[in-house]
Amino acid sequence: MVAALEISGLKVLYGQAIEALDGVSITVPDGGFVALLGANGAGKSTTLKAISGLLRFENGRIAEGTIKYRGEDIAAIPSYQLARRGILHVREGRFVFPTMTVEENLEASLFARGKRGPALARRVYEEVFHYFPALKERAKSQAGYLSGGEQQMLAIGRALFAQPELLMVDEASLGLAPKIAADIFTILDKISNDRKLSILVVEQNVTLALRHAAYGYVLENGRIVSEGESQKLLDRDSLSRRYLGGGANAH
Structure with missing residues (x-):
């Protein structure tokens, strides 16, 4: 293999x-x-x-x-x-977009894969929020107001959103x-x-x-x-x- x-x-x-x-x-x-x-x-x-x-x-x-x-x-x-x-790289320091909401941060990663569309977004939202329920609760919050742990979850969730x-x-x-x-x-x-x-x-x-x-x-x-x-x-x-x-x- x-x-x-x-x-x-x-x-x-x-x-x-x-x-x-x-x-x-x-x-x-x-x-x-x-x-x-x-x-x-x-x-x-x-x-x-x-x-x-x-x-x-x-x-x-x-x-x-x-x-x-x-x-x-x-x-x-x-x-x-x-x-x-x-091939997705979650860099040290998290690098979330602080003035964008959690949802907007996640959706931004779809551009990395060149994929878009509401059906895809719904499916991957469900997957990311399954692993990171705390992000679902903060979906409309600006990323800059998240705790350090939540920002790390968001950084990993954003990579996961891109279907790595x-x-x-x-x-x-x-x-x-x-x-x-x-x-x-x-x-x-x-x-x-x-x-x-x-x-x-x-x-x-x-x-x-x-x-x-x-x-x-x-x-x-x-x-x-x-x-x-x-x-x-x-x-x-x-x-x-x-x-x-x-x-x-x-x-």
Whole structure:
């Protein structure tokens, strides 16, 4: 079976010489839920930007390696075309449109896929509100007045509204209370299982991510230093000490 996403030997440079990634290789199975873990500055966000075509907006470039989506090399394809193919990137910081309502934010994502129409909108509204009932309650509210957790739900819901085939979420729990962060990951897990959706999530909270993802990769200084099935990664004492500051059950 062809993997949904296969990255091999990826090297990324910023400017002329700043190396952000050095030989990164990652696979996301079709319908799989994979976590990319590591501390700030490890290269996690750069990896997502390389996949989604956003590097060029930050003076970054792929120096070596391949990025294949369902067997096709997509490294040179513009970001808007990747979105139309169903590769959706929820960026760190949420990036909701603050003066637009929740409904308007959701509908804006249909343009990313080049799809429109009231029948489609009704169907995907139902799906998004099923996973995020809090958004239904705030449907007519301006996004700028939502809580941080609600804005993260909206950012993910907006990507879901565009009917993704590969969903990438950067720092899903950043700045959120522990319960809200746990709820976000529970919903992502459910979406992956229900829709057989391929998900790649970038996260610093190792324990939380590995409780839900099936497989994990650990980045350090632009290189993969560990990978494996989630429970096996959690059971490794060295990984726990480095990224959790204690045992595998640390919070």
